[in-house]
Amino acid sequence: MSDMTVAAGRRSRWGLFIAPVLLLILAVAWSGFWFYAASQAEVAADAWRAQEARSGRIYDCAKRSIAGFPFRFEVQCSGASVALVSQNASKTPFTAKLDNILVVAQVYDPKLVIAEFSAPATLTDGVTQTSFVVNWSKGRSSVFGLPAVPERASIVFDDPTINRLDGTMQVPLARAKQVELHGRLADGSSRDHPVIETVLQIAQGSIQGLHPLLLEPFEADVRAKVTGLTDFTPKPWPQRFRELQAAGGHIEIVQSRIQQGDMIAVAAGTLGLSANGRLDGELQMTVAGLERVIPALGIEKMLEEGVPQATLDRVAPGVKTQDLNNLFGALDRAIPGLGKVVKQNANVGLAAGINSLGTESTLEGKKARSFPLRFADGAVLLGPIKVGQIPPLY
Known part of the structure; x- marks a missing residue:
């Protein structure tokens, strides 16, 4: 065998090892990148929690872990809790606790974050010390646009129920087949004066204990636009509502439809806030089957x-x-x-x-x-008849 033949054989054998070696180097580099990104995700999560805490919203996990290697990040939060400390004038916290939250983001699309919530959740009003148990068969949400200002967000619950705790008994308050809430920045909206478009959809919803009219299942589809916001900086809701009122902001009900049996109601109009923090404005309503509501x-x-x-x-x-x-x-x-x-x-x-x-x-x-449905400093008026009173928002 000639020297040239031996050299060619050696080169061909070395070629067999090039691809595996490159793949190994790539795997090591990718692993390093993933673990570095995972550590940065934890740092970003801690920074976000600290920012929220300064605004009176305290988030915590009894146990937190990150998994999902190699192509996504899965943040598991067990024993999750939220305390809303400064969302009302009394500064008394409103707390929520739930079993587990799973947050997922793909490595190739980190701006999109998807979360799943495990039932049940326990809510406690620090003012009245009233507790509620919220259950659902499936709960999930998604946010797009992180870590900057989110461009759109959604939250959906299947088969949600709300019960009030009375000692060891659970008293039914509300239930639905599905509840969806979607929000996004309106096209052309600026970041310093954002306009938010929202959609609320309720399928087969019912509410107990408020009025017999609400016991029968209803369908609701409400589309609204919120103007008057100055920023997305985390802050207490009372402060947010005051700023919205001072800026002349309002909620435009672009389209709404509610159906309950043979009764169908649609409405559109604009609602603002009075200096007292109560709703002001008017909705133009059209109702079919109004006579069945009277009894x-x-x-x-x-x-x-x-x-x-x-x-x-x-x-x-x-x-x-x-x-x-x-x-x-x-x-x-x-x-x-x-x-x-x-x-x-x-x-x-x-x-x-x-x-x-x-x-x-x-x-x-x-x-x-x-006919018009008017809101005058919180009072709800159907013509000359006062049919309700909405409490102040701040």
Whole structure:
């Protein structure tokens, strides 16, 4: 065998080792990069927690770990807790605790962060010491645009339920098939004066203990736009709302639709904040099937049992309970049983009064009424009738 043949054989054998060696070097370099990036992720997480804590939102984990090598980061937070210390005037913390949070980011797309939440969660109001248990079958969220100002974010819960703890008993408060909340920076929005577009969707939602109307499942789809924000700096919500009011900010309800059985309601308009931190503004509503809502208001039963003044102030400001009692008593003295007849037909009269508001319309092929729903310093007014009162936001 010639010398040239031997040399060629040696070169060919060396070529067999080049690819594995390069692959090994690449693997070592990638491993170093991953572990360095993982350590930096922990540093960034600690810095974010410290920044949030300065604004009164304290996040903690009983145990935290990072995995996901080689192509993604998985941050596991077991025994997660959140304490909102300065979100109200009393400075009393509102706390939330849940079993586990898993946060995932791909190495090749670190701006997109996805999280999964393990149920249940326990919420405690530090002012009233009332506790709630929140459950769900699946909870997840996503945020795009980190570590800078997020461009969009979403959170979705399947089969969520909220129960109030009464000793060892859990009293049902609310439930739904699914709840979704999405938000994003509006196109053309500047970072120093951001405009946020939001979508809230509730499927088969129901609320117990507030009003019989809310017991029957409903569907909701609300699309809104928030203006008047000055920045995304973490800060207490009362401070955020004050700044929004001072800047003349508002919430524009671009489109909303609520359906409950045969009743369908759509609304659009603009809501702002008064100097007292209460809602001000007006929504133009169109409602189909309004007549089915009237019996659920319980006017007849309310009149039969006697109307508490607080309730009367809510549904008919300026009318006194004694005035009603005197009226029904006088009717019964004039014609026995007449007062009862009037009470029993109260729903009919109220329906006729509400139907006289606004104008006739058509909604999704059904007869409907269009009328304004006004908010005056927190009071909710359907025409001249006060139907609710919203507490101040700060």
